[in-house]
Amino acid sequence: MRDGGTGSAPDGVPAVTLPGVVDRHVHLGLVDRALLADGPVTEVHDLGWDPPEVAAWAADPPSGVRVRYAGPFHTAPGGYPTGRPWAPDAAVRHVATPREAAAAVADVVAAGGFAVKVALHAGMALLPDDVLRALVDGAHAGGLLVLVHAEGDGQAQRAIDAGADTLVHVPWTEALPDAVIARAAHMTWISTFAIHDGPGRPIGLERALDNARRFVAAGGRLVYGTDMGNGPTPVGVNEREIELLGRLLEGEALRRAVLGPPSAPALEAPLPLPETATDLITWLRASRRLPHSPK
Numbered sequence: 001m002r003d004g005g006t007g008s009a010p011d012g013v014p015a016v017t018l019p020g021v022v023d024r025h026v027h028l029g030l031v032d033r034a035l036l037a038d039g040p041v042t043e044v045h046d047l048g049w050d051p052p053e054v055a056a057w058a059a060d061p062p063s064g065v066r067v068r069y070a071g072p073f074h075t076a077p078g079g080y081p082t083g084r085p086w087a088p089d090a091a092v093r094h095v096a097t098p099r100e101a102a103a104a105v106a107d108v109v110a111a112g113g114f115a116v117k118v119a120l121h122a123g124m125a126l127l128p129d130d131v132l133r134a135l136v137d138g139a140h141a142g143g144l145l146v147l148v149h150a151e152g153d154g155q156a157q158r159a160i161d162a163g164a165d166t167l168v169h170v171p172w173t174e175a176l177p178d179a180v181i182a183r184a185a186h187m188t189w190i191s192t193f194a195i196h197d198g199p200g201r202p203i204g205l206e207r208a209l210d211n212a213r214r215f216v217a218a219g220g221r222l223v224y225g226t227d228m229g230n231g232p233t234p235v236g237v238n239e240r241e242i243e244l245l246g247r248l249l250e251g252e253a254l255r256r257a258v259l260g261p262p263s264a265p266a267l268e269a270p271l272p273l274p275e276t277a278t279d280l281i282t283w284l285r286a287s288r289r290l291p292h293s294p295k
Ligand SMILES: [Zn+2]
Pocket: 025, 026, 027, 047, 048, 227, 230
């Protein structure tokens, strides 16, 4: 924490205006999304759901919230998250061949998704390299990002080497070699640290923080995302996620990781510009939405 604390801001400190919070990893189908209305979170990215259902939520979102979505999980037949109780069948797209990969990507484009979500989860059926590559190449040809859930030995490296743009969780199941992290330095990694924070799983959190620290040092872009809906996550700002990001980032880097671009709906609070995670949490608690002109 910094000297002085934000609570003691002197009278007369001009209010600071900043863009709203962007949560780059949520599952709106698993939360009471109405709770997001007119809060500090002004944009969410849904990373796995039935495409028509999530498209309808994006068309009629909680007040003041922009919803972007990927659509379904792309996975091998029988691969993660097939059969998980939280995952409707329509949220999982099984892809067995490169030809099926091309068709699946076309369906994401048609459904209005911004990205192709791919699951590589060791211990269940895995996409082979040629199908993974077809998903990546097809997505990029169609102007879409490729966002990968990589879990278990070697899967983050497969995603990196296949040309994925984003890892939707900072890798937590293994310590990545520095050489692999160096090859990932052009990517975006979404934090989701707080989901590893429960009892019995601290090793996952420590691994994730260590991987992320080296990723940031290599020049990688680490951003805020909570996996909202995975367990008892808050519907709104996840302060624990910001605290954990604050172990790695501060100042402009922290603000850019958590908050949207300048075009995002604005928040205002009568406090100085937040520099640390503690500052930022205090600032967000004190913030109010400013009216904004429609896009
Ligand atoms: Zn998720």
